[in-house]
Amino acid sequence: MAETRVDAQALEAFCVAAMRAAGIGDEDAKLSARVFVTTDTWGTFTHGTRQIRGLMRNVRRGRLAAGAREQVAAEGPSWAMIDARDGMPPAISCRATMLGVDKARDTGMAYVGVRGSSHFGAAGYYANLIAEHGMFGMAMCNVEPCMTVPGARSRILGTNPIAWAAPTGTGRTIMLDIATSAVAATKIFAAKTEGRSIPDTWLVDDAGAPTTDPSIYPEHGAQLPMAGHKGYGLAVLVEILTAVLTGSAMMGEVHSWVADDPDPPNQGHAFLVLDIGAMMPREQFFARMATLSAAIKGADRAAGGTIYLPGEMEWQRREQALAEGIALPEDVLISLRGLAADSGLDATQFGLDLGG
16 A cells, blocks of 8 residues: 655644634644644654544534633742633643743743643643743643552553653754553554454453453453553652642543543643753753763664664654655544544645545
């Protein structure tokens, strides 16, 4: 099958039009499209444009409020709590991130929490947005329970993603975006579809015993945290900063954004910003980051090995995607074709060939 590559700008324009067709305002549509298309250029297709169709379905069902505008519920010089009011999560998260950046410029560091939200895409986008302003950023989100914890057998916590990004002065940040589970659920579903077994570190069955059988999930079983108690501890950290502190739903109170559920998800987000320039001249920081990067990249390599900095592969993929087009996987193309049908749009009018 021939590879399908699409132009990033054309894809972004199509996504904006599809969201506007569902009633999303122009600013929110443009911010959200930028989040999802950028994520696709990084090669993180699980959290890119394939998610838009599900979000627009929630708009039509009333689980997302197309015209809602978030409100600052409370704030201080270096912090803020935002009520998303079930509005468009990526757009709200972009504005929350920038509020944190503005506050950090004044105070040196800031925390912005969000409640009453839903799926915001890839946490790494917002951490990187902070780093693009010369600051160190962190972003995280809680999700509905699908993961157990050491010593338990039931689903207790979500895969609660956490991301960070640091500026380097080169145009490429150093960044990391991870779920706190042992593996992304998409890998479990892929093994299930293909009839393959999985490592026994990915899932437990209903009795809490490790299993290599992916066919039980998601109807039964639970995902395992990465690195045992370490991933568990990080998931709890995310739950505290995104849910306990913000007043959003916690653990089993969170409703899945993809489920056939009439209630809004009420997820929480958190964004942390550290203004490097308030503590050290940025050029000095960038020089020290260059020293750090050179030391890592210059380490002795194993036979046939390649050393990458965190985020380096994503930046390489983005540069190629912008130059040659984004090579979208078939599941993403299927979702985009469905989005076009739902929206009454002809993708070819945007210069897109979505196959099919």
